Amino acid sequence: MAPPKEITLTIDEQKVTVPAGTTIFDAARMNGIPIPTLCHQQNETPVGVCRVCVVDVGARVYTAACIREAENNMVVKTNSDKVRGARKTLVELLMADHPSPCAREQQSGDCELETLAKSYSVGTPRFAKRLTPSHQKDESSLSIMVDHSACILCDRCIRGCSEIRHNFVIARQGKGYAAAISFDADMPMGSSSCVSCGECMVSCPTGALTNKKVLGQKLEQGATLSGISVEAQELLELPVFKGVSGTFLELNKGAVVKRTYRKGEVICHEGDYGSTAFYLVEGSVDIFISTPRAHVDTEGSQEGFLSKLASKLKPRKEHQREEENTGRKFIYIDAPVDLEYDHPVAKLHAGDLFGEMTCMNFYPRSATVVAAEDVVCLEMLRNVLDVLQKNKTFRAKLDANYRARALETHLKSVPVFASLTQDFIDHLRDRVELQRFAPGQVICHQGDPADSFYLVRIGFIKVSEDHPGGELVLSYLARGNYFGEIGLLSDEGRRTATCTALDHVEVVKIHREDFREMVGRFPQVRASLEAVARDRIEENRSRMHNLQSMPVDDFLKQGLMDAQSLLVLDLDRCTRCDQCVKACADAHDGITRLIRDGLRFENYLVATSCRQCRDPLCMVGCPVGSIRRRNSLEVIIEDWCVGCGLCANNCPYGNINLHEFPAPAGSVGHKATVKKATSCNLCYDHPEPSCVYACPHDAAHRINPPEFFGQMLGGKKIEAVPYSMAPGMMDRR
């Protein structure tokens, strides 16, 4: 006999007829009888974990209405005193551990648990709060805040992520009080494969998963700035927003503004701080560096007999990059293209995104952008950009743009790849992989098998080695740098260092097979990479040796041992004549780069002047990569510095300063002066630093700290080791 197609049951003394297989919950819902629930959502498979929807069906125990199928002639009581009492106790138990008012209750007043508690007149719970939360707050995601203490383990987010969005990121882990939701293998949400679609946040009944607005930032709109807030519906009609959660866009209304610019209008200035990215919808823009390419320099210094005589006596070699064989022809900026050094202007078109680093990492703008024609663009905050970057459609479009337009320039901008042929670049075009890493994420671990070579496209990477005393930072890599060649070229085939993303990083990954083909076909590339690998290994070895041979001393912990070159003044010889300062100013067009004050020990003064640190914190974040190290020693600031001041802020010793000089006539923008950062560059265009050369009393010395302090602390007091003779230094005499 076939089962009946319909059944009849009684719910709260009301006879109802429903299709067979209907749950009690749905049967009641269809007939306008509400049953409270927390874990059940109409569009998700019911699981019956919260038990709030319990009803009395006349059995020994109450049953969860969301999962129990209705039966013919069943008598159900949904709202008896005893049932209400059971629900109240359940809610009270849940409220005992709930951080009331939770984030959702504060934001929108609609926490389902707290609403239920109010309706059941649940006051202060009788039960004790658990002593320690199982997990702390997780703020790693840019758009979703995770508060495990508000989670009631209803599993709605899990089902939303898996059943509705098919992302399968969230799951449950642990037992008892240690039970919690987790992302991938219990990773922070921001580091997991979560695509920030927002479905879990929308599904969550409490404040465990809430929308994280970008606080304190508001995109200005209105007629004065030609910007209008864009509705979610309008955004979803744009191809790039395909696949983005409409709910997320609704919740973040105001985070995307549509702006229109007339031809010639400036969209952003280089060096300005910002927090937004721009996506070009229509039109094209010119992107360039308007700051004059010059070190702090005065013009007209060649006039007059004495000046000409002076120029013969103090040779100034400008832009000595050739001797380093860097041959750097491009200036890296925060855009899909790089600017040629000799002609730093490029164009961006509809579909291009610029300002990613500024938006994600809050770095200064790396270039000036001006509308080349009438332009429509979307300006967006970080949370929206983060969602877009994780959106498959958007990523595919950006990747395609990069491969088509920027990959070739990027490869050619790296000097070691200058000899790659067009056909090989075309071959690589579709084989490289673009990978993104969140701040703090490890790209590769020391000791891992080397399976790929990486080019840095966006962001900064820390390269470090493990040693018994802790982590030793070897270098920082920015756009234009690369890593992974040592492991691939060595016999062991293992990574020799750990590479970690310092901020939001994007790398171009070249797989081992393609790398081997590249070095096989292009011997010059192989030779260059091997030379670089040798230099890096030697440098690392030298640093490890110095670290091991350094005596530990409280005084030295003031950062002196991180220095590669210190300017030290012997106060027993120094007559405080300031000739060193005058010489420095004379060598740098009136602007000194040293201050005759600083740390003192015994009769030595460590002057305030660039220390050429091993761990150059000043280099992290430069939007145009103008601060760099030369030949592993001198830290120099290239002439395209945009004067943002980030390096000056980063230097913990105050050794970098900004100076103004007049902007050339006709320069773009409203500024009459432009700022450039300056720091001691060891007068690399002379055999010896000017301060040392000009001291009349032989009191100023550039020293190698490990040698100098090591011998001093060993009890053997020596005269300062002259700069040019210090081991490990370049002897340029």
Add this chain to the structure above:
Amino acid sequence: MLIDRTHRQWLWGSVIGLAISVVIYIPYAHFTIGGARGGTMIGILYGIVGFGFMVFAGLLSLRKRFPVWRMGRTSTWMRGHLWLGLISYPIIFLHSGFSFGKGALTWWMMVIFTIVIVSGIVGAIIQHYLPKVMTREVPYETIYAEIPVIRSQLLDEADVKVAEVTGVSMSTGAVTNAAEDAGGVIVTLVQMEEDVRNELTRFYDNDLRPFLEQPGGKGCEIANRSLSVAKFANLKTLLPDEIHPVIADLESICEEKRQLDHQIVLHRILHGWLFIHAPLSLALLLMGAIHAVIALTY
């Protein structure tokens, strides 16, 4: 400049050069009719050499004007200035036949030359010893041009510290909210008796503040370290324990001010002698040039 073993080559070179000059001079003086004098061939030669050394010594100031020019290290020029300048004096005496000359010009030249040499030797001695003294005695040393700024900062700091304790603004005399003046930080909530508060205020107004305001602190008792220590110790006995840290801070500010005053004195000694040496050297070179022209022409 520290005159150490790095000067040995210059020392021996100068001694040898002088010895050779003397060896030549003895027979020259013995056999020259009328005695050795500036007008003879050898006399003129001595004059040229001596004046040449003087000119080289004088060029040091020009060398220092262009410190970055690659024309030899400045320390080398300084050594040359010291030693060649020193032996130019006996060479000029050999040139003149150990006389001050017959005319007023040569007489004044020799007088000025003597003062220049003596001041130079004094200066070399000062610059040999005084840097060590300054390093030892002024651990709070700062850049000389910054001393007025530091002094002003010390005064402000002392004002704030006393205001925090007494509730009275030391710069304006107005009773203020000490917490606001201190940027919202209340250092102490100690209740002090009126006469005790007055004692601190009196000490500050009469002794400490005038000392901090005045460069040099002339006439102030606490300019003397021993007296200062005694005064602060006495003050501590009158004031509650809770504000002794503030008193210690004020004492430290005092000490720093004393050191800055001492630095000024030492700095003036270190460089003051140049006010005699430098202009007289320039005058000497000018007179020497005039003398050479006149002597050779007429």
